[in-house]
Amino acid sequence: MIPPIFINVRVHWVLIPLPVVLLWPLLALLWIVTCLVISVALLSTGGDPLAIGRIWPTSWRLICAMRGTRVDIEQPDVRVQVIIV
């Protein structure tokens, strides 16, 4: 499984290829916060807080599955396109 490499943002005819590698620190931070929140939620609902450790491969699959996502918005005065490749 290959993770996304670029998030291509196109505004009008200007293409901005954003390397995903730059987002890794932000994603890692989000991952830690999410893990903490889910663990607390699991603990308070009687679930196994260590279950969070088992979703790591799933979250990686989720990131990899995002490749190919595309959002295209066209208006007369603006055109925005986001493609994850």
Place this chain on the structure above:
Amino acid sequence: MTSTDERKRILEMIASGKVSVTEGEQLLNALDQGQPKTTASPGGPRYLRVLVEGFERNYRTGETSPQKVNIRVPIQLLFAGVRLAGLIPAAAHRPINQALRENGIDLDVSQIKTADLEELVTHLSDMRVDVDQKDQKVQIFCE
């Protein structure tokens, strides 16, 4: 021999009277059961597409302008999402099922499996939603 050839041969046998209609039906059913089950990939749909074409009204000027939205979401995201359902504690299954039932969805969250989802996704390729209104057009389909 491909399944299409076999099916054609059975139909010819029925037409020529070599086998009865009931026997022919049994043979066709047996042929269907012998077929390998299809999976969501690589033959199934890969993307969920949402296309919206309409007009957006500017509330300040009152003018309307055409707007197009085109969204493509990989089906694989669904599979990854279902695996996350494994996090739901067993104690929470009953209230979730009850809440779903109250909203008209008869589904047991503890029974959701990737294999079931593959079947669902395979059938999604036949699904198409078309909403055609005077000033708005929405299309949802899988490809």
